[in-house]
Amino acid sequence: MQIINQKTVEVCFSPALINLFDCKGATIVVVDILRATSSICVAFEHGAESIIPLASIEETIKYKEKGYLIAGERNGEMIEGFDLGNSPFGFMENRIRGSKIALTTTNGTQAINAIPKDAAEIVIGSFLNLNAISNYLAEQDRNVIVLCSGFKNKFNLEDTLLAGAIVNRLRLNQKHTIDCDSAVAAEYLYLKAKDNLFEFLENSSHRKRLHKLHIESDIKYCLSPNQSKAIPVMRDGVLVNYKEKSE
Template sequence: MKCNLEVCFSPALYDLYHHPRSIVVVIDVLRATSAICTAFMNGAQHVIPVGDLEEAKEWKAKGHLVAAERDGLVLDFADFGNSPFNFTPERVQHHDIVYSTTNGTRAIHKAAGADAVAIGSYLNLSALSYWLQKQNKDVVLLCAAWKNKFSLEDALFAGALSKKLLDSGLFTTICDSVHAALDLWSSAQPDIYKYIMKAAQKQRLAKNGLDDVIEFCHTPDQTTIVPVLKGDRLIGETVGKICYL
């Protein structure tokens, strides 16, 4: 029996999709989920997502390394913000990173009641697809969006992942959001980087000189690690050697 696949374009809609036996993939391509995948790729032990700034400050007071931003800007108490380029091996290897962002970490908390929560980005696209195929569970792709508003870059990635899952033959869908995401993905070919230049988040990042990450965040299959929520923190599950199709 095939598993069901759905796409939720905003956390504001998530209650319409939530089912406790489904796996939720949280997507925040620019930049939170790309940064989380980078952290594990570069040797972080755990990433602890917190949605509340007071909680992040409490972790900081206890001596933890904190990455925190709002509207793209690093907060004054944080060690660094959410650019993937901040999560270097020198900074994160063997460390727990407390992480709070405008959209991504809130979406993770929103999804916490699911059967499992995984983190999706282009960096782990094929590994994530392979991992989901092995779980034999229904899947909801949750776009972190921008303050609950639709975001083009997250929907586009949802289309990329949906295509892989449906092409596996293990998933089925009657979800209009999946078909919309697939159509976006098809429209973006063959130049995804050029297509994403129209995204509002690209313009927001450029306004603050933070758009240097666009190409990196849209480069697929840089890692075989799938971050998965366990309790209050993300751990990295290594899929191993897979064939990138």
């Protein structure tokens, strides 16, 4: 039995496909768990005031003299002259509290920029804030599209697993219907992987690539559910913590 007017949840596997989805009035959950969206959640959990996601290194550097912490990576490596890389552990430091951060990353920012302008809201998802973001989505009376950043516009497993976890939470909540093959597939993969996400990703090419960068501890942390209650939401191009704003 299907309830009339029930909202839907869909999953988009690549920023290059988001224009095929009806984003009008929907909440878009941007997912880039290794490591941009995980680090964003950590920053808000540790008291960051706001985060501006930016496409280019040049743009980001300009925020340095405005008193921002500047952060980011290219191909997984830190950028010379930046305050922070993209490791979640960097965003746990004392200087994060009350800070404004300008962040540039390879895949995450590009995903945000690809979202059609008629979307109602953009939020940030990671395993770290899985329950917080899922509960937030369930409370909203909106269609949900989980946008996986992927790797250079290709499908990747780690973002898909989080998408599947969110779909699974929304299914249990019963306020959204799952009527999209990508969402069905993502949920199956999550259910297969959930008991050992790290081991499952041993088979992922991106994970293998990241392995070469010696960030295994980052990856393990990014795969830990519910370390943060942050709900990063985009307001006029700037990410703020919905939770803190509403308290």
